[in-house]
Amino acid sequence: MIYRGFKDKDISLLGMGCMRLPTIDGDDKKPDEQKTAEMVEYAMKSGVNYYDTAWGYHGGNSELVMGRILKNYERNSFYLATKFPGFDKESFLKVPEIFEKQLEKLQTEYIDFYLFHNICETNIDEYLAHKDNLISYFAEEKKKGRINHIGFSCHSSFDTMVRFLEAYGELIEFCQLQLNYIDWDFQDAKSKVLELNKRNIPIVVMEPLRGGKLANVPEDVLATVRESRAGITAPQLALRYVESLPGIFTVLSGMSNYEQLVDNINTFSQPAPFSDDELKLVYKVSEYFMNGNVPCTSCRYCTKYCPQELDIPRLLGLYNEDKVTNGGFVSAMNMNTIPKEKRPSACVGCKSCEVVCPQQIEIAQVMSDYTESLKKNHFYHE
């Protein structure tokens, strides 16, 4: 296993993400404890020492299951991460109650890595409004030794991430970021990584396979990288990619079965980061996933012709996100922050925008498709 330094700790480059544990009958709220225990046993034996859960994973049962499993191991043989559920506004009114409950569920006296969960456009204002209370409470818990390190996870834009960092200042020691070879440009992860590097804030990678999407790459697309790395598989490519980026101390993979765990452990048994030339080949693979996306360049020629005053390039960017994730939560979550009269459903189909669009995007049709897609997304609130 490869290890990376974080302050006085050596952390395994592969961390076990506990949001996609094996389940019983496909029910997300019922993690399969026996299968998870077998996975943890193999992970521990293989040197994986970072386990990441959260209040909300598996309907609250990830913390319970991981607590029962991890109590069978020496507490100083692994690092435990969990998160404050700031995606729910009610949580800000019961901070001590939640933290005490987490210690109880995880059957531990301390958390090694404690994160503010999912800083994003929908909750940044709450995080800023409750800043003084959160900082003083968690700084005190750190002083008492019940938390070792404090950080945050982030699916937000660059600007929102920086607003959070500016507000929380020195309390923040690390950041968990969605990072993979698609999102380097697509979600502008590059700017976020460079900013975190500049601030000396180490990074935990999440979604290195973008929810499993990058585990399936057609053979002819993979062939580009195999010119340099014979026989590399799609999951290996995704993990090697994040291994190659600066400032990373662990990579969380939300593994749902034993085979994925064994594969990932094998990949990180020895260091083998990509060279700069190889990274260029990897970015070629990302073009495969971007095919079919709306090619908006954000020139904004269209916006002044829209009678509804829609922020067309922003909506098209979210539409692309929706397509790439097959209706995942990021696009819906962002859309929930946009006033209803500025959403795709407000488009009246006049096509004034299309006349001036140099990319000849069929914007009215896209708005209509996107409206339909959002209606089916359970993260979206009309």
Ligand code: SF4
């Ligand atoms: S088609 Fe829709 S997005 Fe385009 S100008 Fe008309 S209302 Fe605005």
Ligand code: SF4
């Ligand atoms: S004119 Fe076309 S390319 Fe330019 S911002 Fe509008 S939709 Fe995007």
